[in-house]
Amino acid sequence: MNHWIVAPIVLPAILAPFIIMVLRYHLDLQRIFSVAGVVGLLGIALTITAQAAGGDIQVYELGNWPAPFGIVLVLDRLSAMMVLLTALLALPIVLYAIASGWDDRGKHFHALFHFQLMGVCGAFLTGDAFNLFVFFEVLLIASYGLMTHGGGSVRLKAGVQYVAYNLLGSTLFLFALGTLYGVTGTLNMADMALRVAELPAEDTALLRVGAVLLLLVFCIKAAVLPLHFWLPASYANAPLPVGALFAIMTKVGAYSILRMYTLGFGPEVEATQGLVGTWLQPAAMLTLAIGAIGILGAQHIARMVAFCAITSMGTLLIAISLFTETATAAALYYVYHSTLATALMFLVADLVMERRGGAITPTAPMPQSGLISALFFVGAIALAGMPPLSGFIGKLLVLDAARDAPDANAIWAVILIGSFITIVGLARAGSLIFWKSHDAQHNTEMDPENDEEVAAAPAPEPNPGLTFTAVFAMAMGLVLLTLFAGPALEYTSKTAEQLFSPEDYISAVLGGDA
Amino acid sequence: MEALVASAVGVMTAAGIFLILRRRTFPVILGLSLITYAVNVFLFATGRLALDAPAVLNKYKEVPYTDPLPQALVLTAIVISFGMTAVIVMIALSAYLSSKDDHIDMTAQDSVDAPGEDA
Numbered sequence: 001m002n003h004w005i006v007a008p009i010v011l012p013a014i015l016a017p018f019i020i021m022v023l024r025y026h027l028d029l030q031r032i033f034s035v036a037g038v039v040g041l042l043g044i045a046l047t048i049t050a051q052a053a054g055g056d057i058q059v060y061e062l063g064n065w066p067a068p069f070g071i072v073l074v075l076d077r078l079s080a081m082m083v084l085l086t087a088l089l090a091l092p093i094v095l096y097a098i099a100s101g102w103d104d105r106g107k108h109f110h111a112l113f114h115f116q117l118m119g120v121c122g123a124f125l126t127g128d129a130f131n132l133f134v135f136f137e138v139l140l141i142a143s144y145g146l147m148t149h150g151g152g153s154v155r156l157k158a159g160v161q162y163v164a165y166n167l168l169g170s171t172l173f174l175f176a177l178g179t180l181y182g183v184t185g186t187l188n189m190a191d192m193a194l195r196v197a198e199l200p201a202e203d204t205a206l207l208r209v210g211a212v213l214l215l216l217v218f219c220i221k222a223a224v225l226p227l228h229f230w231l232p233a234s235y236a237n238a239p240l241p242v243g244a245l246f247a248i249m250t251k252v253g254a255y256s257i258l259r260m261y262t263l264g265f266g267p268e269v270e271a272t273q274g275l276v277g278t279w280l281q282p283a284a285m286l287t288l289a290i291g292a293i294g295i296l297g298a299q300h301i302a303r304m305v306a307f308c309a310i311t312s313m314g315t316l317l318i319a320i321s322l323f324t325e326t327a328t329a330a331a332l333y334y335v336y337h338s339t340l341a342t343a344l345m346f347l348v349a350d351l352v353m354e355r356r357g358g359a360i361t362p363t364a365p366m367p368q369s370g371l372i373s374a375l376f377f378v379g380a381i382a383l384a385g386m387p388p389l390s391g392f393i394g395k396l397l398v399l400d401a402a403r404d405a406p407d408a409n410a411i412w413a414v415i416l417i418g419s420f421i422t423i424v425g426l427a428r429a430g431s432l433i434f435w436k437s438h439d440a441q442h443n444t445e446m447d448p449e450n451d452e453e454v455a456a457a458p459a460p461e462p463n464p465g466l467t468f469t470a471v472f473a474m475a476m477g478l479v480l481l482t483l484f485a486g487p488a489l490e491y492t493s494k495t496a497e498q499l500f501s502p503e504d505y506i507s508a509v510l511g512g513d514a
Numbered sequence: 515m516e517a518l519v520a521s522a523v524g525v526m527t528a529a530g531i532f533l534i535l536r537r538r539t540f541p542v543i544l545g546l547s548l549i550t551y552a553v554n555v556f557l558f559a560t561g562r563l564a565l566d567a568p569a570v571l572n573k574y575k576e577v578p579y580t581d582p583l584p585q586a587l588v589l590t591a592i593v594i595s596f597g598m599t600a601v602i603v604m605i606a607l608s609a610y611l612s613s614k615d616d617h618i619d620m621t622a623q624d625s626v627d628a629p630g631e632d633a
Contacts, residue, residue: 130587137594144601148608156609157620160539163602164618167546168534170598174553174591181584182560233620 004051005060005075007044008083008121011037016114031098034110038090041117045080045087052080053491055498057508059127067127067509068188074127074509077495078332082124082255085336086248089343090117092473096347097241099466100354105150105239112149115142116245123252127509129180130187132256133173136221140166143249146242147234158237165230169220176213183207190509193264193502211265211275218260221253223313224280225287231310232294236302240350243305244343244474250313251335258320258328262499263506281321281407285414288314292418295425301358304429305345308383311422312338315415319398322405325496330397332492336481337390341382344474348375351471352433360429362436371468373434378475380426385419390481395419397489519559526552539606539616543599550595557588 015037023029051058052075060073094113096102103109119139126132144166148159181187183206184195199207216227223231231250235243257280265275291311298304316338319331352358355366366372378389385391395415402411481488498504526548533545561581569582610616 130590134590134594137598141598141601144605148605151608151612153609153613154620156605156612157618160602160606160609160618161620163598163605164534164542164546167595167598167602168549170594171546171549171553174557177587178553178557178560178584181587187583 001060001064002051002058002075003060004044004048005058005073005125006062008041008048008087009073009118009125011040011044012114012118012121016111016118019111019114020108027104030110031103034094034113035091035098037114038087038094038117041121042084042087042091045084048075049080049084051075052077055494057498057505059509068186068191071131072127072188072509073125074190074505075125076505076508077491077498078255078259079124081332081491081495082251082335083121085251085339086117086120086124088477089248089339090245092347092470092477093241093244093343095473096244096350096467096470099463099470100241100350102150102239102241102350106148108145109149112142112145113245115139116146118142120248120252124255127189128187129177129189129192129260133170133177136173136252137170139249139252140170143242143246146245147238149239149242155237155239158233162230162234165220169217172213172220173217176210176217179206179210179213183210188509189260189263190506193506194510196264208275214260214265215257215275215280218253218256219280219283222250222257222317223253223287223310224283224317225290225314226283228287228290228310232303232306235306235309235346236300240302240305240346240353243302244346244350247309247339247342247346250309251316251339254313254316254320254331254335257317258331258499261323262328263502280317281411284314284317284321285410286314287311288318288414288418290314292421292425295422296428298425298429299360301349301352301360301429301433304360304425305342305349308345308422309342311418312342312383314418315395315398318411318415319401322402324401324404325493325500327398327401327405328496328499329489329493330394330401332495333390333397333485333489334394336488337382337394337478340474340477340481341379341389341391344375344471344478345379345383347471347474348372348379351375351467356433356437360432362432365437368464369434369437373430375471375475376430376434378478380423380430382478384423384426386423388482390478390485393482393485515563515565519555519563523552523556523559526555537617537619539610539618542618543602543606546602547595547599550591550599554588554591554595557584557591560584 015033019030019033023033058075059067061067062071062073097109116139119135119142122135123132123139126135144159144163147162148156177187180192184192186192186195196207220227235246238246288311291307291314294307294310295304298307316331316334319327319334349358351372356363382389382391385395399412399415402408405411530545530549530552533541533548536542561584564578564580567578567580569580569585571579
């Protein structure tokens, strides 16, 4: 067996308790180990991505129990690329959190950060539905800690809402798994796919209930309308570097939809026909619309970025719900783009909030306004999907893939108009925050409140050089994704091809060759 | 027995949902606990209901047995939901102590206060 597969879970699982127990009072050592851990994770992710790129699906049997009796981890192209994305995202964020001093504003930031990485990597790698639930819980419980990191009454109140919503989601997940187990008698995803296909048509009522419940759970995680209400308040009130990390959490929901519904509950299976196409697609379009309107209407930069996250999930799920190979390849490219772009915007929003507060109103100019506005501009171009950055390529691919869909007109209209509203919203925010500030300079005497806010702002971060390096690294990721769009798209096309021939996955898991 | 277990799950879920829709944190947490009880019973029942049956196979004679897997699942679910309930109690308590208000919704004042600036 290839032991690299379990490494992305084991490394943070060992590192996080080590940080809590041994390095509790030594912030410097915590920082060193945390960065080293993320770099290590990146190395592991690159290794397994290289292994998966060959197209073999590898299976890791935990405790050497053969599937479907034991829990398996499965490494295919999709899980490898998602683990790689997690590691790529985590490195600039951890550097940013260190440089901006966020990790010093509460306890145990680094330990929680690594627990979160463990949960995310586990969710991407597991091949067992109940184990997916367990990893969801791992990443959620770490996210509860990260979300309330730093404290403050507003953040704690938002935290209560976030935890309550997700607890309800977890309960729903258990109901769904219980129903599916009751019908199929297995929790192994590959085995479940086989049993679903064999089920006689008249016995599928419970199965449909289970599949719908499961879709609901993943839609809660992916913040699809009308289940998105938790996202703006919690992401906007979380520490913003944490919000940047949470950009991957909505993608866990999208990944799970893609995994479960290409494997077992696809449109070609009679029992679950029409589930994804009929329900997910309109919901995704509405998500995109509400996200764009939210960007336009937001009064606070953090909320605006949270709505950017919703918009990108809308576009992503439109592509996923088309359920064709080309659309999935486009969706996977868009996953990379939207995660990095949303995270970049969260970091830029944090830079802005640390200097002048987050309200989208003109105030006196902030220090380093030029540099930050340039970064905001890069992030806005990427999110809105304007050339030359990867958002343009991503949206173009999605639109192109939707060309043959039955409601291509509606999809094109929603994506294009949504992008336009996004551009207007981001332009409005950018001009109010960065340009109008020069007009506001003359009026500061008339508005003593603003003066106070500037004076009360926390001291600039201890290490501004590293802060900007981290944000530029995130922006660099987008540039690289644009430059190497060809190879990236080739990889995602092969991934989509692999996803749409689930029999390989099933035979790799149940074949017993490992 | 089936009717009894099914209605127990149903009543607990209904009561839980009713409580979750309250406006203060304490009933909401109670409602979440009730729903997790309901889901635990439900998971237990997914292995089919059997009376006086051990959860192990007997290789010497034919005896009725019950599915052990849901029991393991329930154990995991209990542990997780217990931990999660503890977490939400702690977060709700600190939210209440720091804002002197245990309403679950954000007030207008909260959304005016810029988040994150109180750190």
